[in-house]
Amino acid sequence: MALLLIKKNDFDQRKRKSLRKKGKKNQNKSTLDIVPIKTFTDKDEFTKFVDGTVSQTYKLNTVAINDISQSENNALMIKFAKLLRMYDESIKITSSNFFTNTIIQIAYWQEQLSIAEKENKKQRIKVINEKIVTLKVISRIQINKEHYISIYAKDIEDLKTKINIFLFSCSTLIYPQPLNKKQKSQIFEDFNNPRVFD
Structure with a gap:
């Protein structure tokens, strides 16, 4: 008798798993649905x-x-x-x-860095790199x-x-x-x- 209960229980679990899989396939939810x-x-x-x-x-x-x-x-x-x-x-x-969002500022300074590299201004490149590092640190530690x-x-x-x-x-x-x-x-x-x- 116990053997039949186990088999029936296993069968129920398999059936539930297959139903869950079918349900997941049929449901495409977007963020607005939730x-x-x-x-x-x-x-x-x-x-x-x-x-x-x-x-x-x-x-x-x-x-x-x-x-x-x-x-x-x-x-x-x-x-x-x-x-x-x-x-x-x-x-x-x-x-x-x-955390502080510095993405816009970093993008600006990276653009300035590429301009300075084209013009080969070493001092400006150094200053801009320091600014970028500072902004990255701020984005990690400042809340x-x-x-x-x-x-x-x-x-x-x-x-x-x-x-x-x-x-x-x-x-x-x-x-x-x-x-x-x-x-x-x-x-x-x-x-x-x-x-x-x-």
């Missing part, structure tokens, strides 16, 4: 979600706590408390902690902490109303321009694929 983001609107670049919700994201204006006085720190906390008192709708604060705040609404008209209230309640805590589509896509990419440099 992610709740549906699209970005063209004009205002609001984020539209699968469930119909829309949102807008702003970057928080942050300061290094070590570099400010106690009175400045208190003033910032009071401003944040004012935001929480005045704006009682749904908000989310997202914080990132990524950027960035904070974003997103507000949500059931439709675009409701979101525009909430944005006005939000901007009135925290004008000095955020950058006045919301993130554009490219910046939002970059944040989304960073959260899913943290930057790692050579």
